[in-house]
Amino acid sequence: MLKKIPTENTLTGMYIHEFCAPWLSIPFWRKSFLVASPELCAEVRSCGIAELIIDTNKGIDEPADAPAPAAPPEASAAIAAAAAAVPAASEADHDIAPTSTAAEYDRAASVISRSKQAMTTMFHEARMGRLGNLEQTAELVDAVAGSVIRNPHAMIALSRLKTADDYTYMHSVAVCAMMIALARQLGMDEEEARLCGQAGLLHDIGKMAIEPEILNKPGRLTEQEYVRVQEHPRAGHAILQSADAIPPATLDVCLHHHEKFDGTGYPHGLKGDAISLYARMGAVCDVYDAITSNRPYKSGWCPAESLRRMSDWAKEGHFDPAVFGAFVKCVGIYPIGTLVKLTSGRLAVVIDINRSLLRPIVKTFFSSKAMTYVQPQVIDLSLLAGKEEIVSREDAHTWNLTDIDKYWHQA
Numbered sequence: 001m002l003k004k005i006p007t008e009n010t011l012t013g014m015y016i017h018e019f020c021a022p023w024l025s026i027p028f029w030r031k032s033f034l035v036a037s038p039e040l041c042a043e044v045r046s047c048g049i050a051e052l053i054i055d056t057n058k059g060i061d062e063p064a065d066a067p068a069p070a071a072p073p074e075a076s077a078a079i080a081a082a083a084a085a086v087p088a089a090s091e092a093d094h095d096i097a098p099t100s101t102a103a104e105y106d107r108a109a110s111v112i113s114r115s116k117q118a119m120t121t122m123f124h125e126a127r128m129g130r131l132g133n134l135e136q137t138a139e140l141v142d143a144v145a146g147s148v149i150r151n152p153h154a155m156i157a158l159s160r161l162k163t164a165d166d167y168t169y170m171h172s173v174a175v176c177a178m179m180i181a182l183a184r185q186l187g188m189d190e191e192e193a194r195l196c197g198q199a200g201l202l203h204d205i206g207k208m209a210i211e212p213e214i215l216n217k218p219g220r221l222t223e224q225e226y227v228r229v230q231e232h233p234r235a236g237h238a239i240l241q242s243a244d245a246i247p248p249a250t251l252d253v254c255l256h257h258h259e260k261f262d263g264t265g266y267p268h269g270l271k272g273d274a275i276s277l278y279a280r281m282g283a284v285c286d287v288y289d290a291i292t293s294n295r296p297y298k299s300g301w302c303p304a305e306s307l308r309r310m311s312d313w314a315k316e317g318h319f320d321p322a323v324f325g326a327f328v329k330c331v332g333i334y335p336i337g338t339l340v341k342l343t344s345g346r347l348a349v350v351i352d353i354n355r356s357l358l359r360p361i362v363k364t365f366f367s368s369k370a371m372t373y374v375q376p377q378v379i380d381l382s383l384l385a386g387k388e389e390i391v392s393r394e395d396a397h398t399w400n401l402t403d404i405d406k407y408w409h410q411a
Helices: 038-045 077-084 101-127 137-150 152-159 167-185 190-202 205-209 223-229 232-242 248-256 277-292 303-316 321-331 405-409
Strands: 002-006 015-019 051-055 339-342 346-352 361-367 372-380 390-393
Touching (some): 101 137, 101 167, 101 205, 101 346, 137 190, 152 167, 152 321, 152 405, 167 190, 167 277, 167 321, 190 248, 232 248, 339 361, 346 405, 361 405
Antiparallel strands (some): 002 051, 015 051
16 A cells, blocks of 8 residues: 655655655655665655655555644545555656756756766666666656756756766766757657667666776776676676566667677677667767766867767768767757867857757857957857858867866856
């Protein structure tokens, strides 16, 4: 039986069906779980959520003398019972009308922060062999999808700001967001886009079977260590097979996101259409986030430079050209955060994407002629064709600029 109780009445041995709060405010990655220890019980009691719903068929009930939650005097017993069985509102129920990139940053940042907590816990449980049922990743995917649907650029741009220490967990969130955006670009419906999101979220879970000292090694891997890292797709596939309710597409992306279109990838050396569309999408999203992110052994590349290199790799046969082309439309030829030089000689950072991928919205902040910072100015290059255009992509390090992220992140 489902029963609503005050969170402060939680006891070890209870089975929590769900919390009476939106997912983003819940400090646990699972919606439902057994309160298996006094330590976990203390965490639940102190989580800051007023009420939750327990399942007395799967765990213990409250003692008979436990204080009952106050009900409105006019509420009948039937109404109170019905209210106790109503699920908490999910992020998917919220308004997902399109918003501007700047307006979406705060909500996207909240989703990213909460997702990082959830992925850290989930990956730790995978490492300990306690993964269990992963159906509840749906709420995490819904939260990411909501942000991507409102505006895909905010979530994708912000997820690139991870640190080297965050990479293992935040990489999965970033790939989840990009998979959803790419699915929509390819014309997939909402249900299939969320399926792609879950596949992205769990694609690298096999990294939990690899020794941390190898994953976080600051120097070049030995041949033996590289072979060990290449085992993570098979390891992840095995981990997910041991869990409940994992869709075939998620298993496939986990196992095959390192396959290459020309057949030179691993673990099976699949080629062309023998690689599923989902796995071909996963390959592109995985590589883009990997090379734009700071890692223990290298700094991330500029987004536009990363796309240029990926374009070369696509020509060499690494990616499905059609999937890569759709991905470029998602992130832009000059993705948010790219440093460019304009006709006027000013340096600017891209702050948003236009329909014209060659003419994004930029914020100027530095004069390459005077070699000095100037008053920042937002310019929509699509309105200034023939007057002010991008003449080159620039490397921030060449100009000794170490703070360009603040110009787009605080745009």
